[in-house]
Amino acid sequence: MSDEPQTQIQQIRLSPPAPSGAPALTRSLSRTPSASADSPGTRLGPGVWLTRLLVVGLVLAALNLRPAITSLGALLEEVRDGLHMSGSVAGVLTSVPPFCFALFGFAAPRLARRFGPGAVVCAGMVAIMAGLLIRPFAGGTVGFLAASAVALMGIAVSNVLMPVIVKRYFPDRVGTMTGLYSMALALGTAAAAAVTVPMTEALGGSWRTGLGVWAVLAALAVVPWLGLVRDRSAGPSSPSPSHAAPVSAPAPASGLRLGRSRTAWGLACFFGLQATGAYITMGWMPQIFRDAGLSAGTAGLLLAVTMVMGVPLAFVIPRTAARMKNQGPIVIALGLCGLSAYAGLYFAPAEGAWLWAVLLGISNCSFPLALTMIGMRSRTGAGVVRLSAFAQSTGYLISIPGPLLVGVLYQHTGGPELPIALMATFLLPQMLAGVVAGRDRTIEDEARMRD
Structure with a gap:
């Protein structure tokens, strides 16, 4: 395929897995068998520093992949009043993220092939910083949407390339590293x-000001990726125990036709439907709580509770999923939590608000599960590039109508009941698609079965 990355990628050789826990993870990622960071008189080789820089870069990049959206959700009513938006236009605004993710996500493999994944992620962080800095002061709805699109473009390419970078640099720690950046x-x-x-x-x-200040966090994320861009063509000429060993990118998976793969389509539909729920949650959940009589600050805290549930679970779920041959049971469990949350929001939104926020946060951990399955459903880095771009871009296309439809329903019904019922309905096909995507097979296996 013409969009298959051909760049030379360095693969970090890691020590054997360490016991679970953040300190152990840090040690295992930053040491090599023959060079310990704590050994007297031992100098760290470039491979060790590259690994540490890569871990820091992954974490800082991940921290910037959603504030552009959730900060807007917390202030959506103020932004609507300030820019004189109708409910339908606000629905369009909350549909912009998945549209941009789909549009620019398709371009990520081509950009990675031409410039290298590190350079593309670095440019993505710059775009996030610029978009967040400009959009509150752009003036008018059109300028706000355009600046938002710039930030979302950076998020889109980074979204697609995160699983790719993890698969290539940490092939024996896909679950652990996916959990780390999902947690961030x-x-x-x-x-x-x-x-x-x-x-x-x-x-x-x-x-x-409240929206623009998040550009500072994006600026911090640019720094480590600048170092990774410089390292792109560097590296030792021959592998050694204390250095990263440069290897060629995997051969193009030109025989893979993802449009004919049930696993690829299952992943795309699962990813798209969980993204639908996530962006409706981030864009509209504070408004639902405010309509139930809660203050703006409390509504923001409830959304934070929903999102913070992903911090521990986003680390646990990928590690658990990576040890399972079939991830279907996790898909079902997360879906049932979501259905329970929507039932509570429908019948008693204020009375059980904190419980519904927790259950919804558990359900939203379908996102790191989807990323983990992307890394597991292909045998090669080249296959993961294509599968990640296909599943995420197609998935985000699927997710576009959901937030827009919620905005229209909100405007014409004047209440959250129909939007909540719609969100619950989306969970049923999501669970079905997740069961298909979670089967123990790869896209290469399906290609051989067709042959």
Whole structure:
């Protein structure tokens, strides 16, 4: 295929798996068999520093993949009033993220082939920073949407390339590293939801300042990726125990036709439907709680609770899923939590608000599960590139109508009952698609079966 990356990628050789836990993870990722960071007189080789830089870069990048969206959700009512948006236009605004993710996600493999994954992620962080800085002060709805699209473009290419980078640099730790950056992603999501309203009040009460301040976090993420861009053509000429061993990119998987793969379509539908629920949650859940009589600050905290549930679970679920041959049982369990949450929101939104937020947060951990399955459903790095782009881009296309439809229903019904019922309905095909995607097979296996 013409969009198959051909770049030379360095693969970090890691020591045997360490016991679980963050400190052990850090040690195992930063040491090599013959060079310990704590040994007297031992100098760290470039492979060790590259690994550490890559871990820091992954975490900082993940922290920036959702604040552009959840910070807006916390201040959606103020933004609507400030820009004189109708409910339908606000629905369009909450549909912009999946549209941009689909559009620019398809371009990620081509960009990675031409410039290298590290350079593309670095450019993505710059785009996030610029978009977040410009959009509150762009003036008018059109300018706001355009600047948002710039930030979302950076998020889109980074979304697609995160599983690719993990698969190539940490092939024996796909579950662990997916869990690490998924946990950071959930932390950034929750932090933006929790602190945007109080931070806005502390900075003078202007929603423009409250949204623009998140550009600072994106600026921090640019720094480690600049180092990784410089390292792209560097590396020892021959492998040694204390250095990263450069290897060629996997051969193109030109025989794979993902449009004919049930696993690829199962992943795309599962990813798209979980994204539908996630972006409706991030864009509209605070408004649902405010309509139930809760304050803006409390509604933001409830969204933060939903998002923060992903911090521990986003680390646990990928590691658990990576040890299972079939991930279908996890899919079903998460879906049932979501159905319970929507039932509670429908019948008693204020009375059990904290419980519904927790259950919804558990259900939203379908996202790191989907990323883990992307890394497991192909045998090669080249296959993961194509599968990640296909599943995420097609999935985001599937998710576009959901937030828009919720906005229309909100405007014409004046209440959250129909939107909540719609969100619950989406979970049923999501569970079915997840069971298909979770089967113990790869896209290469399906290609051989067709042959």
